[in-house]
Amino acid sequence: MRKRRKVKRKYYSGSVINELIKLVQQDKSRTLTVTETIPKEIYLTNFDKITHLRKIDEKGDIMEVINVSYEIKLENDWITIVRYDSAHGHLHRHTLFSLDSPDELVDRDRVIKRGNPELWYTWAIEDIKERFLEYRKGFTKRSKILNLGY
Amino acid sequence: MSKKQQAQKNLNLTVKLTNYLTKHPELNKYVWGASGVSLVLFSATDKNLNKENEKLVEELKEEGKKVVKAEETKNTKEPWKFITL
Numbered sequence: 502m503r504k505r506r507k508v509k510r511k512y513y514s515g516s517v518i519n520e521l522i523k524l525v526q527q528d529k530s531r532t533l534t535v536t537e538t539i540p541k542e543i544y545l546t547n548f549d550k551i552t553h554l555r556k557i558d559e560k561g562d563i564m565e566v567i568n569v570s571y572e573i574k575l576e577n578d579w580i581t582i583v584r585y586d587s588a589h590g591h592l593h594r595h596t597l598f599s600l601d602s603p604d605e606l607v608d609r610d611r612v613i614k615r616g617n618p619e620l621w622y623t624w625a626i627e628d629i630k631e632r633f634l635e636y637r638k639g640f641t642k643r644s645k646i647l648n649l650g651y
Numbered sequence: 652m653s654k655k656q657q658a659q660k661n662l663n664l665t666v667k668l669t670n671y672l673t674k675h676p677e678l679n680k681y682v683w684g685a686s687g688v689s690l691v692l693f694s695a696t697d698k699n700l701n702k703e704n705e706k707l708v709e710e711l712k713e714e715g716k717k718v719v720k721a722e723e724t725k726n727t728k729e730p731w732k733f734i735t736l
Contacts, residue, residue, distance in 0.1 A: 539687045545661040546654045546703075547710055561676030619673050626669050630662035634655065651654045 535564055548574045548651055549637075551629060552581075555622060563618045566592065569625035571633055573640070575600070575650050582640040585612075585625040592621040596636070599643040652703050660700045664692040668721055671730060682719070682733055689716045695723040712736065 540554045550572050556565040570584035584595045592612055595605040613624045629636075634649075641650045672679055682690075691708050693701050711718050720734040 541687060541690065543661075543665050543690045543692070544707055544711065545658040545665070547707055548654055549658045551662075551665060557676070557679065561679045563673070563676070623666075623669055623673055627666055630659075630666050633658060633662060649655075 566622045571629045583636045688719045693722040
């Protein structure tokens with residue numbers, strides 16, 4: 502029996518495909534590749550970090566925000582308590598409810614509505630800068646953890 | 652320095668760095684490389700923060716992480732310097 506080769510498929514969201522079509526229409530000689538970057542971490546303390554993952558084109562421009570997340574370390578486990586992505590063509594937030602409940606609240610409340618992936622990416626990091634304590638307080642309170650988990 | 656202060660100060664630096672990198676997208680591949688790295692930021696002026704972050708680097712290296720130091724400089728033409736450890 503002939504063995505079937507496994508095909509690794511790549512899926513891009515509609516917004517990325519639309520952006521690629523626009524770029525090809527602007528310059529037909531241009532070769533386009535989209536790179537899905539490996540998640541990158543920026544450590545804030547040994548108990549806090551930001552992880553981000555983006556789709557970038559060959560010039561390094563951001564095509565899609567796959568993930569910008571704020572993670573906290575609790576008892577040797579890193580937990581993503583809030584994350585942003587632009588999977589449906591707009592930026593939205595996922596907030597983890599608590600340690601006991603894996604449910605996420607998905608919303609766009611106080612989230613930037615306009616702009617492009619580049620702006621959304623910097624906005625998400627700016628938002629974590631402004632509100633990381635609020636996110637940490639909310640999560641630790643709902644999880645009944647004292648001292649913000651620090 | 653408390654963890655809260657360290658996180659806040661590092662977030663301020665993170666915003667500065669990401670704003671710089673989005674204006675210079677060609678640098679992204681050099682900073683982040685092809686494989687996953689852990690970035691720790693260093694301030695051009697805050698010695699206390701740098702001392703804490705140096706400890707953080709050591710801990711990450713002990714965990715076997717590939718660490719890149721991003722040092723803020725006082726040079727406006729080259730505001731960031733990157734050192735792979």
